[in-house]
Amino acid sequence: MVANKKALSMGMILLVSFAGVFFLIMMPIFGNGMTGLDYSDDLFNKLSKGSSYFIPDVKAQIKDFEGKQAKAAVKFKSEDEAKHSLAVMAKAGFSAAQAGETLNVDVDLGKMLSKVVDDADAMYHDDGAKVGAFYGLDKDAEGKLAMKAWWTLLAGMIKPLQKEKQIPMANAVNLVNQKAIEPAYNFYGIKAESILDKIPAASGLLIFYVVYTMWYGFAIFEIFNGIGLSMSKSKIKKEV
Template identity: 40%
Template sequence: MAVDKKHLSMGLTLLISFIGVLILIFAPIYGEGLNGLEYSDELFNKLAKGSAYFIPKVTKDIEKFKGKPFDVTIDVKKATDKPGEGEKRAENVKKLYTTNGAQVEVNGTKVHITGDFAAILLAALEDSQQMYNNNGDYIKNKYGVTDDDKMKQMFRQWHNSLSAISKKFTLEKKVNESNIIKTVLTKAIEPAYNFYGIEAEKVSEKAGVLTGLLAFYVLYTVWYGFGMLYLFEGLGFSTKKAKVKKEV
């Protein structure tokens, strides 16, 4: 193999500079002591939260169910429950719904709920709005819990109970009711819970930074690729097809 000093030098220069930039990326010099990956991850989480706000639209979708009563029995037991966990969850579901005006009876892990369908969904949206705004104290005060873990546990009961109710309504051929519950779950409750503690930002307000990060990602990938390409060419490795020798 013949060494190509020119390409070898170019490859080493690109790879050494690539490593230098990589060291800077992992240095805690971005934002408030974050490294580059943490900073970009935090930014994308903020932008994702800003793009996942649908509560006002879902509120309008619920209006057509105003005054509609519902009567359902669900089992909140989970296969992974330890002794007593299902019963505790049932009591939390009871507290959640009675606080929001429904009538609830508990028998072990089975929960019988009656009330105004739209009123319950609107209550779930209000709690979701407060969670989306990172106002955990609202949930604590409303349900009489004292710490963040219990607050999140209480809010999770919206997801546990409404998921079970949606499945029950599907079996009962109540398609419209099941679908609106799924909308509340995916467009309000899940984003509010998953993004709790993160400040929302709009993509339009961070368009420059976002474009710069994406452009850098592409450039940095190509940078490494050409570095490796020139390094191997400099060492005599090539992907070119060998010339066929003609017989004399």
């Protein structure tokens, strides 16, 4: 079965060393009991948060909607969900009429979006206690339930506004959801880091990933070559 002992030996050495490095990666030796995967995941989450602070730009874009009324019939999945969003609106000083699973919203869009963005800013900077205390909802010490309620309300406003040909308003609502609430909610509790401060670590991980992938590829290639399984260009038969 062995066609090339040298190639087979090289392949086995590469595969065994690959497995050894993988074993080290999975050990909790990378600080604070983290494995290599935990460390890399934590680093890139911090870098992602550091590059996802769009709130100043969002604040500038929603200024045009101050004093403009937005009317929309927002349908929720359940009456409880509608009631939850209504409670959040009421705490922030806005009102809506509930009819079952629907909230009939009539608000100063710029004022409401400004409040939501301010809350998102606090959440982005991990001050969820401030948001949670303001809304005073049960089991919402970190403000995440309030932010989820705002996201659900705003998401439900987009299509009704579009149907009413209020495209700029719909776009502003969507902007706040995507660029303010989502980064603040998803990265809550994660420390933001700048890529400029982590260039050596980030570059090292990316280079290691490429090298480690090729390492495994060459191991398999040499093993297959050693047992006589290889790819080569077939010879072209010439007709006599």
